Structure formats: structure tokens, C-alpha cells
Ligand SMILES: Cc1cc2nc3c(=O)[nH]c(=O)nc-3n(C[C@H](O)[C@H](O)[C@H](O)COP(=O)(O)OP(=O)(O)OC[C@H]3O[C@@H](n4cnc5c(N)ncnc54)[C@H](O)[C@@H]3O)c2cc1C
Ligand code: SF4
């Protein structure tokens with residue numbers, strides 16, 4: 001493939017943002033086809049040279065390299081050399097924008113589906129850091145090494161959830177809390193095609209599982225589904241991941257996700273509602289806040305449901321997180337001597353405190369987990385609206401528009 005993805009959608013052109021670029025020469029030294037050059041003013045990309053291999057994207061220390069415009073009339077090298085800033089993205093007729101930036105359609109479709117519970121146009125929080133996406137793809141996956149794999153639910157329960165640490169060695173794989181990665185399981189499916197990639201939420205903070213390590217962690221539930229004929233469906237990717245041994249390597253693509261991100265505003269209150277592996281991004285949020293130890297007034301509020309404490313991932317470590325960082329509402333639906341309690345019930349119990357939080361313009365809501373969670377949460381917020389004297393659907397629309405209401409369910 002060369003630099004033109006032509007047709008009625010025009011051309012895709014790779015450009016460098018001269019305002020951000022620090023002229024470090026890394027991209028020019030990295031590009032395997034010499035598509036990057038420079039003069040005294042700017043670093044620029046040759047349209048006819050770039051084959052979109054993405055090799056230059058991860059090493060660029062500033063992100064200046066990560067710009068992809070859909071154009072009818074490409075910018076010449078002379079124009080690029082003369083820029084002080086990137087020009088505005090050209091307006092294309094609606095039909096011609098369809099294929100813009102579709103670097104990984106598979107991931108985009110999965111994420112769109114996972115976020116549709118939020119309805120309408122989903123936005124990132126205004127104060128979120130700028131995410132890097134699509135740095136590695138199927139043709140060019142990052143190879144990560146397994147440096148940890150431990151079960152985080154009790155062994156005598158049917159819920160087998162693992163905390164898996166992937167180390168990227170010398171490869172830059174920059175992530176933000178709330179993003180996901182794609183894992184490509186080895187082997188082929190029943191039709192002889194390579195397995196589809198599966199998305200997993202990152203459960204560590206942006207600076208690694210421990211500060212300043214080049215790794216990330218995942219929370220993976222082993223999918224085992226008994227079938228009517230007595231056999232058990234073993235989920236392809238989740239069993240592959242949960243069975244990984246130390247030192248094994250994994251093909252990773254992404255990172256993905258540019259809206260389900262954590263606000264950087266230290267004053268933001270964050271309400272996090274989850275079940276099961278939906279806790280993964282919220283572990284990342286919690287670690288981030290804990291490490292910042294900022295003087296911000298914002299607090300994290302976690303509503304986390306499971307059948308029993310033994311089946312709640314990270315139950316032990318969670319109990320050690322100070323209340324000042326994380327207010328915890330853990331609720332259980334299968335305790336032998338207590339009535340069933342689901343997250344929406346606990347939200348009802350906390351209705352007045354939640355109504356108070358929802359009145360603040362700095363409060364953000366995140367819902368994550370299996371799809372069944374959404375209906376109960378929606379009902380709970382509607383009831384909280386009644387208690388607080390506000391119209392929940394209207395407030396939700398306002399919050400969504402402001403990047404303060406997020407759903408990721410699968
Ligand atoms: C945005 C996004 C983020 C995700 N984050 C995570 C994560 O952090 N941790 C995680 O374990 N999974 C996560 N998933 C689900 C993951 O991508 C896979 O779908 C899941 O691991 C099953 O893949 P598999 O290959 O093992 O199963 P397959 O061979 O594809 O079989 C699919 C079966 O698994 C069931 N299933 C899918 N996910 C789960 C689950 N979490 N618990 C129980 N049953 C499930 C489906 O209903 C289906 O019956 C996420 C999905 C999306 C779209
Ligand atoms: S995407 Fe690949 S071909 Fe294009 S400039 Fe970067 S390294 Fe060179």
C-alpha cells in the first residue's frame with residue numbers, strides 16, 4: 001500500500017504537527033522507507049513514500065507524528081515545510097468521510113458497541129489527557145512478555161478471574177487509564193481464519209503496574225459456559241490468557257479507546273459502577289489517584305457487585321485502599337444469610353449522597369461490566385432523580401455532552 005487510499009474518499013495523508021514536534025529526528029531515523037525528511041524549519045512526510053506502516057508512531061516522544069488527514073488535494077512538501085501549525089482538517093462531503101482513520105475496524109466496531117449504552121455522541125472528559133490509539137495493528141503487533149498471572153478470585157469458586165501483567169520491554173506502548181488493548185489469540189478458527197482479536201480493559205495506571213515500569217495489567221475472566229449437550233464452551237481468548245505462563249509472549253494491538261478516559265482534574269468526583277471484570281478500568285483510575293496523592297477535593301466512589309466476596313476480583317487488596325481515596329460500596333447477591341443485594345439496590349440506599357454528587361458540575365459517572373448491568377443502573381439513577389428533584393434523562397444527556405457520563409459494557 002502506498003500513501004494514497006484514493007477513490008471517492010480522497011487520499012489519506014500522514015502529516016506532522018509542527019507546533020508539537022521537537023525536531024528530534026527519531027521518526028526520520030525510524031522510517032524504513034525514508035518517507036520522512038526535514039529542512040531547517042520542519043519535519044515532513046512524503047505522500048508518495050509513506051505506506052502507513054506506523055513504525056514511526058510509537059517512538060515519537062511528542063505525538064506530533066500521529067496525524068492522518070483525509071484530503072482531496074494533498075499538501076505538497078513545500079506547503080508542509082512552510083507551516084507553523086497544522087492547517088484545519090479539510091471538510092469532505094459526508095459520504096467521503098466514511099473510511100477516514102479506520103485503522104482498525106474490528107476494534108472500532110467493538111468499542112462503538114460497548115459504548116452505545118451511553119447513547120448519542122460519546123465524548124472524553126474535558127480534562128482527560130490526549131490518548132494514543134492504533135499504534136500497533138495486526139500486521140505489526142507489539143510483542144509483550146508475561147511477567148505475572150495470578151488468580152484474583154478464590155480458587156474454590158466458579159468465577160476464575162486472573163490479574164495478568166504484560167511487559168513491553170524496549171517497545172513504547174503508551175496507555176491511559178480506561179483504554180483497552182487487543183489481544184490476538186494464536187491459531188485459527190473453525191474456518192481456518194486467524195482468530196479475531198479480543199479487547200481487554202487496562203487495569204493499571206498509565207505509568208505501569210508499578211510506577212515507571214513499561215508494563216500494563218489486565219483483569220481477565222476465564223469464560224467457561226456449560227452447554228445443553230453436557231459439553232463446556234471454553235472461550236478462546238480468555239482461556240488462552242488465563243493459562244499463560246511467566247515468560248510467554250502475547251501479540252498485542254492498540255491501544256484503543258479515546259472517550260472512556262479518566263478526567264485529569266483532581267477535583268473531579270468519579271462514580272464508578274461495575275460488576276466482575278468491569279472493575280478493571282476502575283482499578284486503573286484508583287491507582288492513578290493514589291499515586292498522584294494530590295490535594296484535589298475529588299473522591300472516587302465505587303459500587304461493585306458480585307455473588308460473594310470470594311468471587312469479587314481484588315477483594316483483599318481493595319480493603320486496603322484508604323477511604324480518603326476510594327469510598328467503597330461492595331454488595332453481594334449470594335450471601336447465605338443475607339438478602340440478595342445488587343449494585344442498583346446499593347445505589348438506592350445511597351440515593352441522597354448520590355443526588356448531592358450529581359448536582360456538582362465536576363462529577364463524572366462510569367459504568368462498566370457485562371451488558372445486563374445497564375438496565376438496573378439506569379433505573380437506580382431515575383429513582384435518585386426523583387429523590388433529588390431532577391430529571392435523570394435530561395441530566396444524563398447534559399453529562400454525556402460534557403464528557404461526564406460513560407458506559408462500557410460487553
Ligand atoms: C471494550 C471491551 C472491554 C473488555 N474488557 C474485558 C476485560 O477487562 N476482561 C475480560 O475478561 N473481558 C473483557 N472483554 C470481553 C473480552 O473481549 C472477550 O469477549 C471475553 O474474554 C470472551 O472472549 P473469549 O475468546 O474467551 O470467548 P469467545 O470464544 O469469544 O466466547 C464468547 C462468550 O464469552 C461470553 N463473555 C464475554 N465476556 C465475558 C465476561 N467478561 N464474563 C463472562 N462471559 C463473557 C460471551 O457472552 C460469549 O458467550 C471486553 C470486551 C470489550 C468489548
Ligand atoms: S508510517 Fe511508516 S512509512 Fe509512514 S512515515 Fe511512518 S514509518 Fe515511514
Ligand code: SF4
Pocket residue numbers: 016020021022023024025026027028043059060061062063064065
Ligand atoms: S519523532 Fe516526533 S517529535 Fe521527533 S522529529 Fe519526528 S515528529 Fe518531531
